[in-house]
Amino acid sequence: MHDPTTTVETELLIVGAGPAGLFASFYAGLRGLSVTLIDSLPHLGGQVAALYPGKEIFDVAGFAAVTGADLIERLTAQARLAEPTVLLGEEAGGLDEGAHHLVVTTTGGRKIIAGAVLITAGIGRFTPRPLPALRGYTGGGIHHQVTDPADHDGQHVVIVGGGDSAVDWATMLTPYAASVTVVHRRARFRAHERAVGDLMNSAARVLTGCEITEIHGEATLKAVTVRDCSTGATERVDADAVIPALGHVASLGGLARWGLSLSGQQIEVGTDMSTGRDRIYAAGDIAAYPGKVRLIAVGFGEAATAVNNIAVRLRPGADLFPGHSTDRAPTPPPQKEAVPWPT
Secondary structure (H helix, E strand, O other), X not given: OOOOOOOEEEEEEEEOOOHHHHHHHHHHHHOOOOEEEEEOOOOOOHHHHHHOOOOEEOOOOOOOOEEHHHHHHHHHHHHHOOOOEEEEOOOEEEEEEOOOOEEEEEOOOOEEEEEEEEEOOOOOEEEEOOOHHHOOOOOOOEOOOOOOHHHHOOOEEEEEOOOHHHXXXXXXXXXXXXXXXXXXXXXXXXXXXXXXXXXXXXXXXXEEOEEEEEEEEOOOEEEEEEEEOOOOOEEEEEOOEEEEOOOEEEEOHHHHHOOOOEEOOEEEOXXXXXXXXXXXXXXXXXXXXXXXXXXXXXXXXXXXXXXXXHHHHHOOOOOOOOOXXXXXXXXXXXXXXXXXXXX
């Protein structure tokens, strides 16, 4: 375990351990940089691992389809080659600037002295949007994600929402659950058209124009009351599990106080992924520029662009383009201290 009072020194601090951050860690190793990777979540993989590990992703080069969990597993194995120091469950807070380095203080009080910082924090810190009907309910049966469909084997599952996660989870769970009911306030879904078609052709029951108004059960969830928003008619629906899939509220946390140029919840960057503040770069979903397309594949390219420009910033005279990886594959330098790799 890491002592939160320990000061860490590193050439590159990467804030955010999602796909872009994991690939950036690996690529920084190719450039021979020492790396520290930090994330406020207690696990690697960011939003992909937290929200849709079982969902198939179709727009990552080299994979006709790959689940979020499998993608993160492969990216983690790749990042491990750089031997980064990994600090999980720690959030970047304060920022101070030295003559030739930056000092980032985590919310736990640790100081990280870095030559440069690359922010790959996705949508930032995210918390689930609350389901009003759950206010005051303290019992079990409420899940904000589906990690393993088999966990709901034989259960009556109610999913609330109309986005991609709600639709995908409903279709995924129908082979396992005793019943799946989707409750959505609007008539139309926000999810991808093909995914909605799969849902409508599945065994799930779909209730549009409806909302959950009451939870039944104390220690154990028993049922929910569903109200038709147009007629006011109500129906009691058996429920062993309720999955609110209403999206998330994003926050940049301490990063919002770093004096960066922001566009909503994104950080504006140049073509070299620099933020306008010396030694601070951003890549992945959190980076913003005209014509940006927010895909995981785009984040990989941005991560490589950022790392190469960081390498030149830290080592004047170094080549921006290091050559193709097939030409040479330098062994990443070991960290000063042996660091146990998180599982």
